[in-house]
Amino acid sequence: MLYTIALIIHTLICIALVLVIWAQTSKGGLDANLGGAAMNVFGGSGASQFLKKWTQILGLVFVASCILLAFLVKNVKTGDVKGIQERQRKLGQTEAPAKTTPAKAAPAPAQPAPAPAQPQGN
Numbered sequence: 001m002l003y004t005i006a007l008i009i010h011t012l013i014c015i016a017l018v019l020v021i022w023a024q025t026s027k028g029g030l031d032a033n034l035g036g037a038a039m040n041v042f043g044g045s046g047a048s049q050f051l052k053k054w055t056q057i058l059g060l061v062f063v064a065s066c067i068l069l070a071f072l073v074k075n076v077k078t079g080d081v082k083g084i085q086e087r088q089r090k091l092g093q094t095e096a097p098a099k100t101t102p103a104k105a106a107p108a109p110a111q112p113a114p115a116p117a118q119p120q121g122n
Helices: 002-023 037-042 047-073 081-094
Strands: none
Touching: 002 047
16 A cells, blocks of 8 residues: 555656756746746746756755655565465366367268350351
């Protein structure tokens, strides 16, 4: 249960990290994309510093969630092989396969069909 919750949170972190990285461009970041409107919203430095800071934060959270998942995955039970084999044996004993009877071959025609008459040429 804890592993599933951690995996969902990890997925959300990955999506957020990708979106923050996509918002950045090599020439001005979100500032250039919004035509300077980001200067008014995020202050004088614009969105570049804001996105850079969030990229670093999400990167660290991503690494921490990877380490957490690595520790949690060893506690996830994948299933008992002996239990699975035992259930297969029980199924094999209780359910016998259906008997198959060979299909009867179609009877061969007694005589071949007569050949069509050949037209006579002059």
